[in-house]
Amino acid sequence: MNIVLLGPPGAGKGTQGERVAQRLGIPKLATGDVLRAAVREGTEQGLKAKGYMERGDLVPDAVILGIMKEALARPEAAKGVVLDGVVRTVPQAEGLERVLGDLGRRLDAVLMFDVDEDELVRRLSSRTVCEACQTPYTGREPGASCEKCGGRLVRRKDDEPEAVRNRMRAYREQTAPVIDWYQRKAAAGGNAPRFIRIDAEGPIDEVTERVMRQLKEQA
Ligand code: AMP
Numbered sequence: 001m002n003i004v005l006l007g008p009p010g011a012g013k014g015t016q017g018e019r020v021a022q023r024l025g026i027p028k029l030a031t032g033d034v035l036r037a038a039v040r041e042g043t044e045q046g047l048k049a050k051g052y053m054e055r056g057d058l059v060p061d062a063v064i065l066g067i068m069k070e071a072l073a074r075p076e077a078a079k080g081v082v083l084d085g086v087v088r089t090v091p092q093a094e095g096l097e098r099v100l101g102d103l104g105r106r107l108d109a110v111l112m113f114d115v116d117e118d119e120l121v122r123r124l125s126s127r128t129v130c131e132a133c134q135t136p137y138t139g140r141e142p143g144a145s146c147e148k149c150g151g152r153l154v155r156r157k158d159d160e161p162e163a164v165r166n167r168m169r170a171y172r173e174q175t176a177p178v179i180d181w182y183q184r185k186a187a188a189g190g191n192a193p194r195f196i197r198i199d200a201e202g203p204i205d206e207v208t209e210r211v212m213r214q215l216k217e218q219a
Contacts, residue, residue, distance in 0.1 A: 001026065001080040002105060003215075004087050004096070004193070006179060007113030009167045010120040010127070011200050012207060014136060016113070017084035019208045020215075029071045030084040031064055033134060056158045056166030058088055058174055065095040072099055080108075088175045093182065107193040110182045111211060113200035117168075124164050128153040 001024060005013040014030060021028035035053060038046030045063060052059045068086060071077060087093045100106055115123075126139045132151030137144075144153045158167060186195035196214045200207050 001108045001215075002083070002100060003080070003108060004083045004110045004182075005085065005113065006087065006110055006175070006182070007200065008115065008117075008120055008171045008175075009164070010124040011113035011115045012123075012204070013084045013113055015204060016200070016207055016211060017082045020211055021082040023208075023212060024080065024082070026080040026082060027076050028082040028084055029068070029077070029086060031059075031067055031086045032084075034067050034071070035059060035063075036134070054157050054163065056163035056170065058170050061089055061091045061095065064088075064092055065099070068092075068096060069099050072103060072105075087178055088170075090177055090181050093178050106191060109194045109196055109215065110186075111214075112179060112195065112197045114197055115200045119201060120168075121164065124159050125161070127159050128155055130154075 003020070005017050005020075007013050014032075017028045017030065035046070035049045039050050039053065040046070045066075049059045049063060064086065068083075072081065083096070087096055096107065123138055127136055128140050128142050128144070129136045130146035130149060130151040131154050133146060133149045135146055135148050137146075137153060140153055142153055142155050145151070146153060157163065182193065182195050185192040198207065198210055198214065
């Protein structure tokens with residue numbers, strides 16, 4: 001099953017994506033994680049992406065399409081993949097369709113994570129992540145230890161207020177049209193991916209159950 005997770009920054013795509021991927025026994029691809037690793041390692045791709053990411057702007061589509069193509073062609077992704085934060089522009093959505101088509105596969109479902117904007121700002125401004133394993137936390141201070149690996153928690157540069165504003169703007173201007181694009185496709189029927197709206201507020205476990213229920217119900 002190939003699934004795209006859509007939703008604003010802070011909607012919980014990363015956390016839920018990890019859980020859904022585990023339940024379905026397929027890998028998760030998060031372009032944000034791939035790019036952050038590239039920045040840490042100082043690769044050419046990382047150097048290209050760094051400035052965009054720190055400002056909270058979107059990285060150019062060509063870079064994202066390259067990552068997508070490589071990840072989807074890996075043998076471990078053959079049974080399917082959960083794409084977290086990958087499709088953020090219409091050209092990326094078109095590109096994904098092409099890449100999957102070339103591999104003889106298709107997108108099965110698009111999960112749209114709905115969260116109220118005040119709640120998003122609250123989540124992002126109190127978020128820290130583990131420097132080592134990238135596990136996100138809400139409401140734990142920088143400098144504390146990661147529960148999973150003991151690494152140090154830090155604040156992401158792009159969780160600073162200025163970058164958060166930019167990310168929200170990028171979402172409204174560039175990603176919101178992707179929602180319409182998928183909704184129109186789903187309404188037209190045929191072989192189009194299902195479009196599923198998820199209420200992403202509330203306890204993490206409950207949201208996971210909602211996602212799994214919806215995926216099963218509509219399969
Ligand atoms: P995320 O971890 O998904 O919040 O992504 C962090 C940052 O990486 C974003 O603010 C963008 O700068 C960049 N990024 C990640 N995925 C994409 C994408 N699909 N398209 C463009 N930029 C991306």
